Amino acid sequence: MPSPSIYTVAQRAGVSIATVSRVLRDSGPVAATTRERVLAAAAELSWSPNRLAAGLAARVHGAAGIVFPDLAGPYFSQVVLGFEEQAVADDRSALILATHGRLNADEMVLDLAARVDGLVVMDRTVTDEVVRCLEGRGSPVVLLARPAVGATPAVRAESLDAATRITAHLIALGHTRLAFLGDPEAAPDVDDRWRGFLVAHLEAGLPAPGKPVRSGFVQDEGYAAGTALLDDAARPTAVVCANDEAALGVYAAARDLGLRIPDDVAVTGWDDIPAARAVTPPLATVRQPMRELGRQAGALLSARIAGVPADSLTLPTEIVLRASCGPPANSRTPTNRIPTPTRRLEP
Amino acid sequence: MPSPSIYTVAQRAGVSIATVSRVLRDSGPVAATTRERVLAAAAELSWSPNRLAAGLAARVHGAAGIVFPDLAGPYFSQVVLGFEEQAVADDRSALILATHGRLNADEMVLDLAARVDGLVVMDRTVTDEVVRCLEGRGSPVVLLARPAVGATPAVRAESLDAATRITAHLIALGHTRLAFLGDPEAAPDVDDRWRGFLVAHLEAGLPAPGKPVRSGFVQDEGYAAGTALLDDAARPTAVVCANDEAALGVYAAARDLGLRIPDDVAVTGWDDIPAARAVTPPLATVRQPMRELGRQAGALLSARIAGVPADSLTLPTEIVLRASCGPPANSRTPTNRIPTPTRRLEP
């Protein structure tokens, strides 16, 4: 029993396929009674138009894709969820592709591009060259958490300044031996955070800090890097982590080494994931609008698909001071409030 | 400049479109030299076959979809990532749809079904009726974290027995006033966990516990429910949470109430997310193979798409005892090891 087609429905309703198409897409005038007959026939056959055929004829996929590395965890899910949300709002399906650092990522992305009306590309999943290639083939692209490429716009969250400020805060608290935990080469955003870390040292007249302590984004890597970093008499008194999950790894490392946070070592993260508020002491961090990043990227993509040129966008971030960056503050009587309006303190 | 078609390439290579199709899909014999010419022409035009047209002709979408509620957090991302991984391995694109509890979820899922070769449906995103409807329309479905429906198979992680055992462990530790935090009506899995909680009480000869303390899956909800539950002189001495994130909310609630874990209240979670090991004390929980769930569901779906009938599948879970369920164990000298081989202790 082959699935019904527009012909089956037309025949059953006693009209032509053109009429069936009209009522379903309600393009063009149709008599009320005719409409009823068609709708009834379609319902009886439980028919819905074949998207492949419809797309082919209309030259539209009705779908958008997003490409990301391998990020599990809150950042990934929030960004993708935001993207999905926007796609659905724009009446498009959402396709996802995790490159995992697979060698044939370029190929996979190119393939994906052939089945969507446009796509969002995160981080360094593919080279600038591929981005240009995609645009050249007529696939609108929006970059996410990565610098713009030519006329291809980017959506990002501010990183450099926030990193400078949160580092400056630690320095103002008296820290002089600070470490940066994360891999600047892993993602453009991390590179910005690392640079902000450096800028704060410069502005404070402190000697340049050592190289970053390489770590990936997941907790286990943060644990390993944190252990290596802290299991040393000459350990830093403050650790600025590239993201919250790595910071939680440092929490575990500190605990296993018998070190207290923030007394023995201050720690800050990035993202403000829910767990940052659950741990003790609560984790100071920089909040970035993860879901909104995905949503905005999706919106920009929709604009580009519609032929509207779109400009790059940088969303604001927010420093969230909590007890982990010390000095130890009782949650009921916070002492580390900072007056700067863009900063914020939570209990 | 309209994008090139198979005709453009054929013309440029001096062959027919049939030959072009043959080399690209390498179906049928093609002379080596001819192949080269075609490949060259395709490259020069940077052409790739239109998926819509190809799919229409081949009656295949080359895509699979997954439908889930709204779950952010590790569980969601891992399951979806596992699904995506399997889809890619089977040479299919992955479409996602979050229903968010939107009222028109049925409609959205039906629409999604029209653009994939089959789909995975999680939890109670749609009714059994819709599942039957999908199958009726020829869309293979695989259920995830939800009971099978007729011939539609389900992939699940064992919940009932694990819940019974982890509750029994708490009871064996001397607890008699236990609470279950979570909403059994929110998801089939939670219902199983709640029932296991009850079974353990029965088996231990303890009086039936009170109603579950309703809470969603996110930390904030766990915090609210936990606060209401613990801010009471008659509070329970142990809380079995439906998932880790809610449990972390309980951690925060306990801290804000000045209660210590596990001394004042023991806490267990579910999933074994990374943060469970980062918090102090480490969170006892039940590990379920989240990524594998998505992967297996994807694999079963592929089988069904290929016409192979597939049976339901229940993946094993693993109890992970950590200090949060007490008695207080120093991480260096664990005292709560349990000899049962299926159980496991981590430092």
Place this chain on the structure above:
DNA sequence: TTGTATGCGTTATCAC
């Protein structure tokens, strides 16, 4: 080994 011709299920442009 290669080319021809038909079908895939819609959309959309015309006439009527």
Place this chain on the structure above:
DNA sequence: GTGATAACGCATACAA
């Protein structure tokens, strides 16, 4: 209002 009919871009029996 409605109905032919030509794209849409490709896959594939069938011929050659």
